[in-house]
Amino acid sequence: MGIDCLVLGAGQEVGKSCAVVNINGKRIMFDCGMHMGDPKHPYPDFSRISKTGDFDGALTCIIITHFHLDHVAALPYFTEVCGFRGPIYMTHPTKALAPLMLKDNLKHMINGMGDKEKFTSDDIDSCMEKVIAVDLKQTIRVDEDLEIRAYYAGHVIGAAMFYARVGDASVLYTGDYNMTPDRHLGAAQIDRLPLDLVITESTYGTTIRDSRFAHESEFLKAVHTCVADGGKVLIPTFALGRAQEICILLEDYWERRNLKVPIYFSGGLTIQANMYSKMLISWTSQKVKEAYTNHNAFDFKHVRTFDRSLIHAPGPCVLFATPGWLNTGFSLEVFKQWATSEMNLVTLPGQCIAGTIGQKLMSGKPKKIDLDPETQIDVRCQIHKLAFSPHTDSKGIMDLMKFLSPKHVILVHGEKPKMVKLKGRIESELGIPCYHPANNETVSIPSTHYVRADASASFINTTLCPNFSFKNSASEDKCTSELQICDVRVSEGLLVMQNNNQKPNVIHQDDWSGKTDT
């Protein structure tokens, strides 16, 4: 008996997170994501779970950690196209928000996909009907042996780490998480559990980020200076997550500094997302929760809906527009208009996918950008790179591993060189064996296995009362000695396996002298 971890996705890469973990015979699939940058192999190779396609027999359940597409987008395909019928677990906010993301993604589905790999909006709905929503710290008994529990992970609203236990073997799958709180979400929060294995993300396996306050101050200063000089600020973001965080930041700053400059949100999804955030207050950070009785932090006072006619309106303003990479849509449209003035400011998200305008702007400051052969944008505006990230940095990973001190660690969701370095640190600094399997590789680790045994009456009697043993141990490098007092009542017991009876038995050492037949 042991734990086998088959990594189907996000092994030494970022994208299509999917890991199948076999704990004492129970097989759990953690996450079922899609690779957004690999149209040839968008889905994990599900055939490795079951060659015959009998997924119901091969998997006990699926657990989804959060609603990001690289963690959830393959789920409708797996349930509706591949035909998995078993239980699926995710948190309430994930269940509410995942269909929004999935349906939005349908529009941008990569053209190169074969027909077999596609699914429809109805598939999403019927898939979501099968989902069982769970609460934080709620222990769910999936079947007689398997129990799972969700812990707060930060990252995005509704993100959770999942703890799974079968008998004595237990595993934690972190999904994506954040160890420092941001403006709207708290830091990951988990109990100190005895764990055999932790499967952790390692996006920033080697980076150590500065103080969050520093980034915030820089950003606020840039925005304030721009609007104070009468400029316009364009903040291209995705609808959920960063948009809310930055908006809370700006809202708070506006309120404190008594600013009157309008903040606009464009696009229905963002407004819908704000509405969801408002309802999901219990999943936000402590401060937002505490302030909630007086004021819902997502009840933005200064925010208004943007109208297309306002693009050319005079005067300063701040605009949130989707998508975040400036590759298409409204954010690109506004960028074209506003980029030509030195007074204006465009902020860029931390990471942009190659080929987008966002990425071009990130790599140095180009003066001109060719949109298509006929259109050229004269970029004169200021550019500010956002340093916010919802992922934990390497210090956070180390802190969590140190706190949990599991017996084994598997790294996923990161680039190979970074994983190698992080693996080295975990092994050397914490002394925990660590693995970084590639896609479709399996890691097997031994698990704790407890044996049921009978105990003799005398042994039970002695364990009821403490029994101290004193020893003065001199530490190796120093000449000082320290007093050690241990409770030795359990060590007086002996595990006895009798020949005629396979049932093990624990007896007190005093009983031993009388036994001869073993």
Place this chain on the structure above:
Amino acid sequence: MEQQLWRETEEKLTTPTTTVSGGERTSDSLSLQTLSSIHSLIINPSTSHLTISSILKTLTYILSLPHNHRHHHHIFTLLSSLSLHHPTFSASLSAPLTSLATSLLSDPSSSARLAAAALSLLISISAVDSLDEGLLISLCFRPCISVRVWFLNNALKFPIRPNLLLPVMLGFTQDPYPCVRKAALEGLVSVCDSGIVVEDSAIVEGCYARGIKLLLDQHDYVRLAALRVVSEWGCMLAASKKEEEEKRDCSDGVFLQICSMVRDMNVGVRVEAFTALGKFAYVSEDILLQTLYKKVKTVKEKQSLALSCSKSHENHAAVAAGVFIHGVEDEYSEVQRAACISLRVLRDISGGFAVEAVNILSYVLNDDSVVARLEALKTIHHMAMSECVMMQEAHVDMLLGTLVDRSSQIRSRAFDLLGSVKLPSLKVSKITVESLFRSLDIYPKSEAEIFRTLFNIGHNHGEYAVSIIKERYHEIEPSNDEKSGCYSPRIAGLLVLAISASLKHEKHFCQIPSRIFSYAAAYFGRIAYALGDVLDIDSLLAYLSFCGESHFKVQSDIRTRPDVLRAAKGQQEAPMHVLSSMQLVLATVKRLWQLVKCGCTNEVLKALRSCKESLVAIRAGSFAYAGSLAFAFQYIYVVKLLTRVWGHYEVSRNRQLYQTGDLDLLLGKLDKAVLALRYRFVGLNEDVELLIMELLLLNYLLQLSSSHMHCKTWQKLSTMVTSVCHLRNAKSIEFSDFVNHLAELASNGSFSLNSTGDRIQLKKLRNLFMLKDLVLTEGIRHINAELVVLGFDTVSPLRFISGLPVSIPLDVTLYNVTNEHKLWLKIALDDKVTEFVFLDVEEYGGLEKASRQFKFGVPCYRTPKAAAFTLRISMGMECVSEDLHLVRGHGGPKHALTYISPEIEVYFVNMNADHLLIC
């Protein structure tokens, strides 16, 4: 009653319901009812001693019975309330209880809980000293967990030597039950706290090592307790080291251990960790600095022993890395607060640390939690005060944001902070002052605090302050075309800055244009309110008036700073500066007239209000110039009314905002006010008299411009013009354009009753009017009267009989009234019925003195047929020159009256209407 109850209870006890073996009483008879009877007897304070001692005897007897322990718990409860309510019996309790406890402890088969209960009772009557420590300790080796926890929690109350107790506690820190582990760890901490000095280093090391081990415990509360053990015993360990270097190493080691806990998932543990970090008296600078950076710094060649000697120095640095960043970034404000407080303490250890810490703290000022922002500000303040930190430009930038914070607490803290820190450059100072003004615009209520801050900034940075004032001088100067030239809190702020800079250094005093001080005197009211705590107001006033005067007298480059500010508070003689200060205020009023003409009515009204406040502040300083001050108040009142009338003309030209009635009302008030100015003051010099005449002329002219034409007004005006012309010709005095033009028009006949309808002419005349410089002398006296109705207050009214006259007993005090003045008492029943009573002052022995007090019975003849009525009484003085008979044929005054006393009210109740009085 009580004895009967006890007898009955005792009887029940002695007649058992169950079979008694061997004829002995057993406690089987202790029913709940019996117990509660005993309890009520015990807690009743009137129960006699005899009964109590009898109860005590019975209860101890039951306890002494060997085998039946069933009801011992109840008896312990009863005994405990007995010892509480009747402490005198405690002594007799201790012996039987001690023996019982000893027997319970020495019998391993007895109930551990019962033994604990007995011990608990012994603790409450402080009679544990005679117990054997070995027996006591044996109690926690029994299987009962709750007793073990209880014993560990109370262990210090028992007479057990630390040498025995500590190993036991140490042993239980490894108990399988987390609650026992926690109790044992807490016991170790309380041993430390109780001041017991443990000399056996093996035990200290053992406890510390066990604490460290348990920092990894699975349970939050055990980790929390272990953290305390590490902190306390670590300190003890460090203190026990003999070599200085060892001590430091040890201290560093403990610090790092605690650092490793700041990333715990439990909030309580994190708060405790940060609190513990603040208790260190020594930590290596390298480690301290590392706590402010998340990135592990490269190892320097020469560094502290704790990092270099250790094999895994990088590990150690990694433990300390960014500890405080995590602290101030925490999700919970409790943790943020604890981290800030610790930073405050640790700044004493290393100067370099403080500088870096301010960087981080200044970021926290952007946090969304008020608690965190406030705590960060406090910490920065402490660091700034310790003078180990010089504020950087970037820091100040962040600080300035807090000046406009929503929370007033944070603003106050920021004001204090900015007043005390050293600003790095002129540029920063300028931004700071501007930010303070912005805060002033948004939160006018914080004016006093902001002025104090500006005062401190001027005091600390005289040169910067002088530059700022020079740069902003144009804002202070009133200008004709801009509204900004008018009074604003900003100007008062700049004046405060100028005052403080000039006070600090004489050289700064010379650099500041002296005109500023004369302005400052005008805004003295607000400034005095704000700086009352820092400066002596009288001396400040003297200082300002002296500086301001020099501006009027000589404009030389070489000025000397007056030393008046050192004058002691509470000077007896009348300070000379009061007059000159008034002069400065009145000069400001004159300057404001330009703005009235521009139509800045609201701004001028505000400025006049502040002038009035200044006068109030001046009055607070002295009584010697009461007459002059009263004149100045009245003058400002007249100017205020004029301003409002002017505003009326300006506005009504464009919009019909005001009703015509409003204007008439205003003009009526103005008329009264000018008359009061004319007649209620004596000892005015010629210039002032002329100014008053001009005001009278203007008053009549304005009345003519109003919609209602009055022949009387026209007559008054022409009489006045004639007398003024006469005066001009007789004394050949230079008159203003306004008077000259008016006289000219009157003399050539082009200005007549018929032509006054010519509004353009009137307007032209109006615009010619200018306020003049007023020179007040100390000889001005104010004619004033005080009236008090004797034997009357609101609850006991005067009585009357309807139709018969009544006498109102008045106590009259007159100030500066001479025999020439004709005084009348006006008694008004309602708007229609008014009586005038002449007050013949000569009858009362004349009025040679400046003030005189006498009693006077005022008759009121026409009492109405009513149950009750009210009379309003005031004292008027005939204005002799106003020779118009307003009230004819009733024997009343022959001239117009100006009222010299406030109006008082008297209530009368009919003799026959007693029911009105009973309520």
